[in-house]
Amino acid sequence: MSITQQYLLDTYRARSLGDAAPPAPGAHDRQAVREGRGERRFRAVLAGRPVRHPVRDALARWRRHPARRA
DSSP, X not given: OOHHHHHHHHHHHHHHHTOOOOOOTTTTHHHHHHHHHHHHHHHHHHHTOOOOXXXXXXXXXXXXXXXXXX
């Protein structure tokens, strides 16, 4: 059974029982990723490691080596 089929079945059951419809698949994906990132940063702080910022680190590397861009 696919995610869409399960969602439709859950929606049908909720409607027939008079309950609220479940959230659509993927509705909270961004929030889940954000919470995971926050958890990873929190654990790094607890372990005494620096918090990594991949995009910021990549931009810093790119700025330090201007000869590689040409």
